[in-house]
Amino acid sequence: MDGVTVQAPGKVNLRLLVGPVRADGYHPLRSLMVALDGPADRVTVAPAAQRSVTCPGIDGPDNLAWAALDALERAAGEVLPPVAVTIDKVLPARAGMGGGSSDAAAVLVAADRLLGLDFGAQRLEKAAAEVGSDVPFFIRGGAQWATGRGEVLAPASAPAFACVIVAGAAGLSTAAVYRAFDDLPPPPPDDGAPPPSGAAGLARWCRNDLWPAARSLDPGLAKVHDLLTSAGAAPALLCGSGSAIAGITATADEAGAIAERVAVALPPARVMRAGFPGA
Ligand code: C5P
Numbered sequence: 001m002d003g004v005t006v007q008a009p010g011k012v013n014l015r016l017l018v019g020p021v022r023a024d025g026y027h028p029l030r031s032l033m034v035a036l037d038g039p040a041d042r043v044t045v046a047p048a049a050q051r052s053v054t055c056p057g058i059d060g061p062d063n064l065a066w067a068a069l070d071a072l073e074r075a076a077g078e079v080l081p082p083v084a085v086t087i088d089k090v091l092p093a094r095a096g097m098g099g100g101s102s103d104a105a106a107v108l109v110a111a112d113r114l115l116g117l118d119f120g121a122q123r124l125e126k127a128a129a130e131v132g133s134d135v136p137f138f139i140r141g142g143a144q145w146a147t148g149r150g151e152v153l154a155p156a157s158a159p160a161f162a163c164v165i166v167a168g169a170a171g172l173s174t175a176a177v178y179r180a181f182d183d184l185p186p187p188p189p190d191d192g193a194p195p196p197s198g199a200a201g202l203a204r205w206c207r208n209d210l211w212p213a214a215r216s217l218d219p220g221l222a223k224v225h226d227l228l229t230s231a232g233a234a235p236a237l238l239c240g241s242g243s244a245i246a247g248i249t250a251t252a253d254e255a256g257a258i259a260e261r262v263a264v265a266l267p268p269a270r271v272m273r274a275g276f277p278g279a
Helices: 064-076 099-114 120-131 135-140 174-182 199-205 211-217 220-230 252-263
Strands: 004-018 029-047 052-054 083-088 143-147 152-155 161-166 236-238 245-249 271-276
Touching: 004 099, 004 135, 004 161, 004 199, 004 236, 029 099, 029 135, 052 064, 064 083, 064 099, 064 120, 083 099, 099 120, 099 135, 120 135, 135 143, 135 152, 161 220, 161 252, 174 211, 199 245, 211 220, 220 236, 220 245, 220 252, 245 252, 252 271
Parallel strands: 052 083
Antiparallel strands: 004 029, 029 083, 029 143, 029 271, 143 152, 161 245, 161 271, 236 245
């Protein structure tokens, strides 16, 4: 069999509520995650004489894709035939869009198919949780409530929306953002409000408790946020732990108009368009 190629999309967290750090160093979350239609990495897994991971910037064992193959092998309980993973990177790194986690999930799905393991979603999600907190989400996609450290999932409803995503000039380390969160006053409690039924309600409902921490590490993010809101985004929302910021709109036309407005002030390569079909 030739290689298996899988798309690896990005995500935004429409709500990311963060609790006080746990004894294991992770933070308890309650987050509404949605997988985006838009820019996506392409992950190919092919038979090979020995294992390799080729990805611009992060080759080999440092890539989460390598950890994904290790986790698959542990789940299989036997040594698996070696594979070559090739990742065509489109999503920005250290942006909070889950690119690395999505690539790792795509490796699990593609290797499972290539090697005829037939694990099914549940076993793949279990292996994914060993790779990283966000990886199980990308096995499922769609809209999911994520709790625990992000690995406990339940299907969610979320309205359709479009968005303009601005990648930060520099990325942010997830661990550093969570450490900065620990040094700031705790966020307000969860109001328990359900997601709105239409995109118009997102401006009031969306919330990311990591925003003050990300802004403290990269003060330039406030400017991008203000640029997006003054161009009409409602709301402008930090993606995960940053440093990308999503400007949310009801329609793709509105997102296009905002993209044109912000492209005047920012390098076009940092401005991406995406959307969510609703769930
Ligand atoms: O799970 P993952 O390896 O992606 O997490 C990266 C880092 O982000 C963790 O080492 C931890 O510092 C932080 N993190 C956290 N709480 C979470 C998820 C991640 O503190 N729920």
